[in-house]
Amino acid sequence: MGWYSWWRQLLGGDTAGAGKGRPPEPDAENTAEYKTPAAIALDAGRHSLRVGVVTTTGNVREHNEDNFFVPGIHTAGTAADRAPAVEIAGGGQILAKGNADPASDGPAGLFLVADGMGGQLAGEKASEMAVEIIPAELRRRLGGSEDDKTILRAIRDGVAEANQEILAQSHLVTEYANMGTTVVLLLFRGDRAFVAGIGDSRAYRLREDRIERLTKDHSLADALVGAGTIRPDEAENHKFKNVLYLYLGSKDARDGPEEIRSLDVRPGDRYLLASDGLTGVVRDDVITQMLREIEDPQQAAQALVNRALENRSKDNITCVVIHVDGPDSPR
Ligand code: CA
Secondary structure, three states: OOHHHHHHHHHOOOOOOOOOOOOOOOOHHHOOEEEOOOOEEEEEOOEEEEEEEEEEOOOOOOOOOEEEEEOOEEOOOOOOOOOOEEEOOOOOEEEOOOOOOOOOOOOOOEEEEEEEEOOOOHHHHHHHHHHHHHHHHHHHHHOOOOOHHHHHHHHHHHHHHHHHHHHHHHHHOHHHOOOEEOEEEEEEEOOEEEEEEEOOOEEEEEEOOEEEEOOOOOEHHHHHHHOOOOOHHHHOOOOOOOOEOOOEOOHHHOOOOOOEEEEEOOOOOEEEEEOHHHHOOOOHHHHHHHHHHOOOHHHHHHHHHHHHHHOOOOOOEEEEEEEEOOOOOOO
16 A cells, blocks of 8 residues: 555544454455466576466555556556456456567566556556566666666666656546556566665565565655664554655656666575565465465465465455576476
8 A cells, every 4th residue: 555545544534553443344346356377487698487466456555556567568548448357268367458478578587576656547657657668668777788887877867767757647647646656677688687776565485495675665754763763563554654755756766766686596596576565465484485385486476465465454465476487497
């Protein structure tokens, strides 16, 4: 949930924070889901990856303001024109909008999750712009380069460009006023992986059974922890937990991500990109266990989303799970 929802709750008198008040009744009709029919195998530079994706409107929301990008497939499209999910044999669904050519709309090895905020369709528009503009900008700016400096600059400038365009639309179009979105990005390039985030969508890495959170949340509650005003354990249910001080579509994000991490990549590494619909209700130790124990990334993404729904997440939920295969891994 972003700042807009928080204000809407506040003004509507519904100030129950996460974990407080009466939990919402799950609504089966509102859990529209988009997922890949099975894990997708991808070659990104020197690494073979398997990827699973699930995004769902969730228990209570009317729209899914989350969007994702995985090479060859993304959820871009507002509610009105979003391609319907197509049923396939076996009960799975595949996005009708998925692109058969993984390299046609973004660099191989790029993964994004964006969680939009704003009234009406504005949130969906902002997250849609993020998952369309950033892959296109990165593709254009990266070329074939595997040089760290070029990659870092491409990520910074590509994200800054998306920020600029979202800001411009929010100024130009009344119904998009004040729209914004989080973004979390993972790019495999050469023998390294690059991670950056703006907002409170997160990236995690599981390595040797231990999980590491790779991005920091840009919420006011986390800023208060940083300033020593509140304790870390007070932040989780703090009234400012869902108020972001940094997001795409804000002047403060004009220079792109504050930090871009460059990581070594090892066979066996597992990554998760997720919106706060997951991380707000599923603890890190549960995420660790599921990422570690479930061998298929699509099943892992589904199990994580299911757990968030069971835990009465009130938000849209998106999970992208990426496994870095070793030479002996199943393909
Ligand atoms: Ca959210």
